[in-house]
Structure formats: structure tokens, C-alpha cells
Amino acid sequence: MSAVLGAAAALLGLAAALSLARLVRGPSMLDRAVALDVLVATMMAGLGVEAIAADDPWVLTTMLALSLVGFVGSVSIARFLVYRAPGAEEDA
């Protein structure tokens, strides 16, 4: 079981590294917002693996907190950009 968990942790770490690379590379703020969302979700999955490995579900509270605030960043970046964009409309 610990080998399986180790492999999963390695895959998640690689996924986090890839989204981190996109976060650094950009090129726009929106690319970074999307990469940040994926990074947060990967962290939440990592917390789940940690709960199983440690045989203790207490980190799920942290996971719940992350799921509550995870999307706030990209939504605020998106709204900020739309309000500044020339020719952006107010409908929809």
C-alpha cells in the first residue's frame, strides 16, 4: 500500500511541477490564474493521499478550507481584467 501511495504522491508532485511551470511561464495573468487553480486542486488531492498515508483524516478540514477559497483568485483576476478591457460589454 505504501508503494502505491508513494507512486501517487510522485505523480501528484510531477503534476504540481508542471502547473508550476505554466504558472511561471504565463504568458498572461489568465494563464497564471488557470495554472493556480490546477495547483490548488493538486494540493487538495495531495492532502487526500496524506490523510490515507497518515491513517488520520484530520487534514480534510484543510482540504475543505482550500475548496472554499480556491476559486476566488481566478474569479477576481478575471473580473479585474474584464473591467479594464477596452470594448468590454456589461451584458451577460
Place this chain on the structure above:
Amino acid sequence: MIATVLTGACVLAGAGAALSAGLGLLRLPDLLSRMHAATKPQAVGLLMVLVAVGVRFPTGGVITTLLLVALLQLTTVPIAAHMVGRAAYRTGRVPRHLLYVDELDEALSPVPPGAGERPSGRGPDSGGEEPDAEH
């Protein structure tokens, strides 16, 4: 025993899906394509891990927390993706020349383009920003 196997399988599948989200995020050519990778495999991966945790700790308190996380994830990810996609289109981050059909451009432009001809160039609201030509 069965629970252990199921837990392991879900954790591995979830981590694999998360990895494919990361790969898509890095390799796909433009922002909207990358957002496909950022929303779908990412959600699948997280839900798989949640299922694994639920199988491992089948108690009421844990299950309800997991349900809440899943519910929040499934409802907030599409909303965030919608906001980012909308901002991407309206700030000209979508390379229009890579679109086969673009009906939003027709809906947003104040003067409807003539029937038959399809606007193939940049839209009126693309603001002079360069498309994603980096790498």
C-alpha cells in the same frame, strides 16, 4: 482487502488524471484549450482521491466533509472557468485565426458581418494585444 485495493486503485487513477491535467496545461497551445485540461481531468482526479479517502474512512463525519468538498469543487470550478474564459475572449487572448467557426465574435460585434463572409481577422475588441505566440 477489497477496500484496500479499491483505495489504491482510486488514488492511482486520481493522481494519473491530475498528471494529465498538468501535462495538458503545459503542452496545449492556447489558453482556452489549456482550460479544458484545467477543468476536466483535474476535477476527475480530485474526485477519485475523494472516493479513495471515503473508502478508507467510512465514517459519517468524513463522508459528509468529502461530499461538501466534492459539491464545492463541481460547482465552483465551472464558474471560475466561465469567468476566465469570458475574460480571455474579451481581452483578446483567443487566437482567432485558429478558430474554424466563431459565433461569439458575430454576437459581440456591433455591426453584424455580412452574410456569407466570415470575419477571419482579429475582432474589434482584441485591443492590440499579441496572441499567445510565446515558447
Place this chain on the structure above:
Amino acid sequence: MSDLPPFSVRVGRRVVQLPLVVWLTVIWLLMWDGPSAANVASGVAVALVLVLVFPLPPLDPGLRIRPVGLVVFAVRFAFDLLRSAGPLTWQAFGSAGRDTVNSVIGVTLRTRSDLILAGTAIALSAVPGTLVVDARLATSTLFLHVLGGADDAQLDRARAAVLALERRVVRAFGTREDLRAIAGDAR
């Protein structure tokens, strides 16, 4: 002020929608470990305070819960979600070229309900290859980015998938009026 929405009471000058209070209490109970009398009481109290301090516009005509339709919708949603990770993985691993051609299409729904529009948009996030880019409330039009949508047959399939999804959403949550809009499949 006599035309209150259904299941609502007035507290002072605020309208309290009881379904919203029930829903917030359920969320509260999910956060604590199981329903006890104290949890339910504190949940209702917190929900009432929230509803009174942050009033929301009434959701009218609101939504219905249709059990059979809900089961069909949920099963299909889970299936779509699992399937959606597939083709994308393939494209990410394969040599997705610099010039992959995609499309942005507009699909006008048959119903004119904000709730059905929102539900369809959220459920669309599970459908493989589509992404909601914009929405127009006035005409209930969703604008979707179709990954790899480079020919008309593929775009027609995407449109049909959206309308089929709308039908499932309406059969799970729709009012009688929404159901009539779906049944009159003239367009």
C-alpha cells in the same frame, strides 16, 4: 407586498425564503459531524442571520426536484465526467500541434429560465471537449469553446449534446413551463 414567492415568510421588511434557510442548514450540518439537536439549532440560527443580513433576490418560478429525472441526470453526469478525462489525455500526450483548430459556437436553449441556463452551463463542464466561454441571459444563449471542432458534423454533434443536456436538466429540475418548452420541439 402581498405577492410573496412560495415558501417565504416576512420578517420585518425582509423576505425570508425558507428553502434557502433549509439548504444553508444542510450545508452547516455537512460541516459538523452529523446532526444533533444543538447542530440543527445553531445551523438554523446561522442560516437565518445570513439570509437576513445578505438578502438575495427571490428565485422565481424556482426549481422543482423530480426524482426520476434527477437520477438519470446524476448517472449521466458521472459517466460524462469519467469519459471527459479521456480524449483530452490523448491530445495532451500526442503531438497537439501549434495549429489545432477549434471553434466557438453559440447554442440557444429552448427554455428561458435562468436556473436551467445556469444548471446546463455547470453540467456542461463535465461534457468532454466543451467549455462555456460566455452566456447571454436575455436569449438563453450559451457560447462554447469546442476543442478540436474543425468540421460542421462535429459542431452539430456539440449542439445536439447541449440540447440533450438541457432536456436532462429540465427533467430533473424544471418547472411545468420548462417541460412544455422542451416538449414543443419545433425549432
